[in-house]
Amino acid sequence: MEMEMLILFLLLPFVPLYLFRLLNSNARKSITEVDHHHQLQLPPGSSGWPIIGEGLAFLMTAKRGVPEKFIGDRRIKFSSSSHSKSSICKVFTTSLLRESVAVLCTAAGNKFLFSNENKLVHSWWPENIYTIFAGSDRPESHEESIRLRKVLSPFFSPNCLQKYVGIMDAFTKRHLDVFWSDKKQVKVLALTKMHTFALVCKIFLNVEDPSVIAKLEEPIQHIAAGFIALPINLPGTAFNRAIKASMQVRKDLEEMVQQRRIDLDRFRQTATASDVNENSNYQDLMSKLLMDTYSDGRQMKETDIADIANKLNGLLIAAYDNVFITLCSIVMYLSELSTVYDAVLKEQMEIASSSKAEGELLNWGDIQKMKYTWNVVCEVLRLEPPNPGTFREAMSDFVYEGYLIPKGMKLYWSVFSTHKDPEYFPDPKKFDPSRFDGGGPAPYSYVPFGGGPRMCPGREYARLTILVFMHNLITRFRWEKVFPDEKMVMTPFLLPTKGLPVRLYPHTSSL
Template sequence: MELLFLSLLLLTILFLAFSVHFFTLKYKRINGAHLPPGRLGWPVIGESVEFFSMGRKGSPEKFITDRMNKYSTEIFKTSLLGEYFIAFCGPIGNKFLFSNENKLVASWWPRSVEKIFPSSLQTSTIEESKKLRKLLPGFLKPEALQQYLGIMDLTTRRHLETNWTNKEVVMVYPLVKSYTFSLACRLFISIEDPDHVATFAKYFHVLATGIISMAINFPGTPFNSGIKAAEIIREALLKIIKKRKKDLLENMISPTQDILSHMLTMTNESGQFMKEMDIADKILGLLIGGHDTTSSVITSTMKYLAELPKVYDEVLKEQREIAASKEPGELLNWEDIKKMKYSWNVACEVMRLVPPLQGAFREALIDFTYAGFSIPKGWKIYWSGSSTHKNPKYFPDPEQFDPSRFEGTGPAPYTYVPFGGGPRMCPGKEYARLEILVFMHHVVNMFKWEKIIPDEKMIFNPIPEPAKGLPVRLKPNH
């Protein structure tokens, strides 16, 4: 007992010493500055507990809106993840951040991400961002995605026929995650073997949990498990990369086969190829980003289509007209996607109400002022769609599901931001749009469904997901 007491006492002293050190260093940057209103909460912890707990309760926007109502509709200060933060609110705040990317602010990642992706952080986040965005457009712009539309169509049909057909009840969220991950593996690194994909998926789940956890690296913690999972995935990817390099040298495959081949054949201004470990990290990041958010949107869409029969009927009408124009076995093409206007409005309204990402982090590169307040260099910045997506000023009757909001010119600029904006707008936006619409086309043509748990909540961890996996009862659509 005495040893336990001494250990606890030592940990308490260390925590207090670290807290004093942390706040002393931070205060040097804010003493005398005219900071935005708000509160910083507890030492080190700040307001992190409330920030994450509101997400798990299903109302992450409450953290933002409560402080907007209390302090300012434009800007407030808080402390999250052991860092001082300034939250920018509203369309003017969104426009300011998006238009000053890499000038006044730059992307910032929590320490947990830095530990899991160490090789990609040997250079600045600005440089890494530029590198990745130079690599992606060749594969993720609309013109390039047209060649992958047939693969998406076939993969979707195969998934629904194998995992949904002749089933009375299915768990939507895990099945959709399996589908989007399989498709990402197929399109990004040309892996199709189900066993290989399933092994990858198991470790990716552990990795994703580790990324959003506290950066406590002790055996048994989610963060520690996430680091180990990342190492296992990285080793597997390195084996794939080495084999792909050999196949490319022997002209066995095309350099434009997928994103991996493109990364292996691309050189920088000095004629140097990317390092294998950097490629592994970037592929790892793309596989995470290429399935988590779209899984959430597709699942939320199925939830609303089950709850809103009139909306479901309109989507079905549009998709049946497209299906009726096709020959038996004919795959979807780009013209078919352009006809899915109402279906995409539905998906947009889903992302307004349940954005796949609540917001994103930035860091102040220099001291600057905004809305009359000082933003110190090094402080972290948070922007959130919650400040506009459910604001009646920009979306009347915001809790009402209304796809017509996106007809014509759509919402006012910078009020609808599920994909961010400016130089850092999500490069996978068109990829996500295709994946969502192809899935909607086939699932409504094949099935009608009803929720088994009528009042099932959506929780945000931090990506929104149904608390019980969204079990539904299927009925074949004839």
């Protein structure tokens, strides 16, 4: 990061004239668009500093543990300019990632974006993402997105995933036996990362070899770090490391896909379709993607293999990052809230002792009984969501809340617009799992997994992984933080500031 900042400061003296011309050009373009739309105005806002926009302010509020403040302060600041009947504005503009961005600030704004996917808006990612995943071309087309989700949906459906509950349970038990049991103190961040990635490799790739897992994990961490690095592709920079890591992971995954295709072809020559569908060696996501890619009987090409590898690359990162971060947050909160911990323990011990034989693994029915535990997870996700939001791009000019959103403008929805807003969650700083009893929060106010056609397809996988881990951890241990004041902080990824070391206290047999 130091190198990126040095390069940035060296470049600063040469950019003012360019920025002046660019801003004037954009201003003339905006005036033309406004005239064309009967003098409609863009939403109120600020472009912040040259080059960095308001990105630094965005990151600083997150680092201080109050990411909602960035949005809340601007809603109040621009309320006097709002055309809406409400006393506080519902949309404002800012400058993030070198783009002018309209931020939609309400549950109604979330609903608007989610329900207009591929109608008025479509997904947009920063240039960093496309550069890191070089070879995956530009954003997938609407048809490609539909096809991918058609393949993913059955795999990530409850009906399909329920057969993995026992596998997840056995996997988690082994992890705790090796890395937690007989330890007086552990670092939760390191161990949850290890466990989550190993489980992802098992379920998605049918890979359990520790050396193969380790070979994949390190570069994937570099890729994730590159998402938010300055886009300076020079040796030694985080961005350069991410690009190289992505190329390496893609190469490794292509080799895995190629070998799996050979194995699958050999098996299919002597097996029926039902044999393939039921064989445990081909129930992972890689095999499902392979079978779908040439389900029409055509010969698979090298480009098909590369395409599958790219998809797996992105899916591994998504399923890995968000889950281990959530597990850290859960451990953090339960160390601080003894009454919540006791209630979760009571529910999990009832499940553990309810007509289960010695050594019997968890099943789908057990997961369905974890109602209070899941409410606790939901409240953790409300307060500490691992994914703060995503971007969209306007496909055409349209009007929102009386303001012009021109074609090409970026839009941003954030969980922090609603998750900590007292309008939707009274006393929003209070940890209260009962918010999710009954019908739960107001529609579109609770959006840790997004919504609409692009709602996270892996939400059920995440739910199972988290609940199985919680069951095993909490039925074995109590714990306390080594550093009582340690918190989860966005830097910009949500992480514990010191790696979350905890002291473990195994339960006595009387429990």
